[in-house]
Amino acid sequence: MHRLSPMFEARSVAVVGASARAGSFGARLAEAALSGGFQGRISFINPRGGEISGRQALSSIRELDHAPDVAVLGIGGANLEAALVDAIAMGAKSAVVFDLCQGETVNGTPILTRLKDIAAEAGLPICGGSGMGVINTQTGLVGSFYPADHMKAGGISLIAHSGSVFTVLGMNDPRFRFDLVASPGQEIGATVDEYIAYAASRETTKAIAVFMESARSPEGLVQALKLAREAGKPVVICKVGRTEESARLARSHTGALAGSHAAYEAVFEECGAISVDTVDALMNTALLCSSGRIPGPGGAGLVTDSGGLREMQVDLAAETGTPLAVLSGKTRIALREALPPELEPSNPLDCAADLTDEFPKVFDRGLDILAQAPEVSMLGFEADLRDDYVYEPGLLEHARQLRARTDKPVFFYASFGQTHNRGIGEALAEAWVPCLNGAETAMQAVKAFQAWADGLQVEVETAPEVPLGQALPAHLDEAASLEVLSGFGVPGALSQVCSDAGSVAAAGQDLGFPVVLKTAEAGIDHKSDLGGVVLNLGDAAALAAAYAELSARLGPRAVVQKQASKGVELAFGCVMDPDFGPLVMVAPGGTLVELFDERQFARAPFGPGQAEKMIRRLRVARLIDGVRGDAPRDMAAAAQALSAFSVACAAMRDRVAEIDVNPVMVTESGAMAVDALIVPAQDAVREGAE
Known part of the structure; x- marks a missing residue:
């Protein structure tokens, strides 16, 4: 049994604060409790007792001869603590609170805090406060001050x-x-x-x-x-x-x-x-x-009574990315045979021919053909039907019978969002046919439902294992950050940290030209903003000259790094979300960020499949795939690097505040982090200092 079962499946309700005074909140509570036709036991509680809505009220919940499944506490904050304690003492299995729960108890504790403490100690599910309660239309349970007789x-x-x-x-x-x-x-x-x-x-x-x-x-x-x-x-x-x-x-x-x-x-x-x-x-x-039905693969099939609205729906589907079924040759042939010659076999399908006795029959044939087409995942029908005017009763009957045509999801819709069809919507609800108003809203709903159904067919990727107990170096500069990430499988450019001209020259020889020179002075996180990065140093003389200028301006500590091959630049990032932990971002990197303002996020850790999905949602992915004759870059390597980065973020979640890797160079044969910055959390900083 679920913890909330006693609340929603209650067989007995005690309404504390019910009243016989007309127009009072307590009277509304009592009337609402009776409005749904609840067949269980309803007890009204009022300190004055008396008769409320034809029932004899008790003066205290402690007078009950049973433990109520739900105690509806329709009283003010000053009396809530005592009422809740009494309800718990009587064995109440759940409660509802409406009050804003502001102010303090007599001992200075905030009322809301005190109520939460009581609920936690008793293990009692409570709906509210500052809410409207609960309703179960199946049983007629109304733990609210709004009546539910119309529901x-x-x-x-x-x-x-x-x-x-x-x-x-x-x-x-x-x-x-x-x-x-x-x-x-x-x-x-x-x-x-x-x-x-x-x-x-x-x-x-x-x-x-x-x-x-x-x-x-x-x-x-x-x-x-x-x-x-x-x-x-x-x-x-x-x-x-x-x-x-x-x-x-x-x-x-x-x-x-x-x-x-x-x-x-x-x-x-x-x-x-x-x-x-x-x-x-x-x-x-x-x-x-x-409706309880799930669309299969494909897209929606739409039948309408308007050529103009059909064109608008085509536009909206393209603009919103809503999948419309691509009609097969077999379906088109069947439609051609079923339609008058002036109507085109298409999706959306305009079935509005001349207003003769044949008019509704054309819709009947069109709906049946699309309902049976395997490429159609759900069936939508639009016609100009309003509560005050139905120009063709046969179309209204088609709408009512829509669900009976197929076991696929179905819906009726109106392109105009303010269509006067409340009554028709209610009548269709009786037949379990959803009635949607507004073409754009309907298209968005179709898109979302289809995407959700398609997602059920995708095997959920197993998250990678996260190694534990990873220590951080005391000083997390660029080189140390790249080294830490490489330990998790994020490839990094070869680098050496230097502090004088001799070590810089040796690093150039070890790494091989061309190289990049970057300042590594403490406190300079955004090196390029200060002119702290020199690219394309092709020989020892160029490196020596660049170091002389850089060290004079920013200080002697520097990084010599092997120049990365030309590629498409990505950026990886991570922040520690207070609710959901490490949140990983991928975006265009380097100078591309100025051309493509876009980002994708996912919780860490995740596998290469999710990583590639994130990258492919970026427009910059087209550059990785190769455009205008460019050779494609290594998308698989980029996805693997992003997945490995997510594992690193998950492993260090308690030790870092944020991580920035920019750029990650995606080349024809791999992906490599060129620059990185790990910002440790305060606890990690103190631990490293010790």
Whole structure:
């Protein structure tokens, strides 16, 4: 049994703070508790007793003759501690708190801290505070002050840190059908990952929609998302706090640390979650994913009643990268035979011929052919159908019967986002046909769903082993940093550290010309900014002259390095994210960073397959593959170097603050780190000094 099972599968509810006073919060609580048709036991608690909504209230939760599965605590912060202690004393298995939990207890402890301590000591899952509670549409459980009599059971479980999002999305449009709705708020006794994991375990949940400010249990989030992927349940996440100001507001709103958005995006990709930026995209994508069907390979097949909108959909698909099915010759022949001569066999397919008795039959044939085509992974249908006007009833019937045509995912959509089709959306929901509004939003949802389904077919690469106990040198200059990384398998340019003209000359002879001369004076991290790098020194005289000038300006300590072969420059980087640990970046390196402003992130460690995927998402990858007659560079070596770098980052996660390797030169026969800087963490600095 999952830890949250007693909360959502409750058979008894005690509503503390229920009231008979019309319009009061307590009255709303009582009315909401009864609104869902809950068949379990509901007990109202009010210090004055009396009758509430036709039920005799108890004056204290301690008067119960049973242990409630859920204690709904609809009271203010000053009384919450005592109420929670009483509920626990009565054996309550879970609780819901709505209050903001601000202020302090009588002994000066913050109320929120005290409640969290009580919950942790008792092992009690608590939803809230500063939230809207929980709803289970399957059982009619309503642990909220919002009534749920209008809600019908469906396949989406909505988990929203924001109470307003709970109501805006959960209570707004009947086309969205929910299994569970929960508002974890300040997560007094249960974190968002637990709600995701529980929803993923439910047969009735087909897709999980999450509006998230942050993860208080980062590793728990990773495990919950992987669990959902293994269960075949799409998780769609709208993560806010993407900007610095938004992150600051998130901290003030629920006390959540927003963390690095790049780290969250990397985690979502690693775990197979679908990331979106708006609540519109959140709900439309979750709605499309909530039928319980998974698209196979290929792309969407679309049938529309408009040639102009068909062209717009083609444009949008190209611009958003949405996969549309490429029709086979067999499918095109079948369409040609089924369509009037003026209509073209294509995808999207315009089936709007003359308005005769044959009009809906053309759509019928077109839908059937695309539904049966193996290259079509899901079937979409658009027609100008509105609540106040249906110009062809046969098309509305086609929409209602869409799911019956095929075992593939299906959806009805309207290109206009403000289409007046709330009633039609509800009617289609009864037939388990998602109704999406807005062509761009629909295309993005299709793209996300297809990518998620395709990801299920990709074997997850085993992460490389990470060696432990790696010591760091006391002084981490460029040469030492390159040497440390080479120990993990990151190839580095041959270098020698020198402190006088004689050792510089000897290094040039040992390494072989041409060489590069760089300052190695302490405190100079960005050498090129100070003119501390001299390239293409082809002989001993050039090296001696360069060293004389460099040492006079910046000091005698220098590095002589074998000049790397010409290649495509990449940059590797790593920061230690406070939530998710070492976060590895790859980007264009050297001067290319000015031409290509792009980066890819992933959590360390990862294998060469993930590394190559990251590199190939950069536009600079085209240079590595070879353009305009250039020979291709060694992509496999670049990927292996990036993977080895990720292992180094994971191994040193407790000893370094950040790592920068730039450039990494990718040549025709390998990849080599030319410059590197490891910034030790303060603990590592002190340890090295000792």
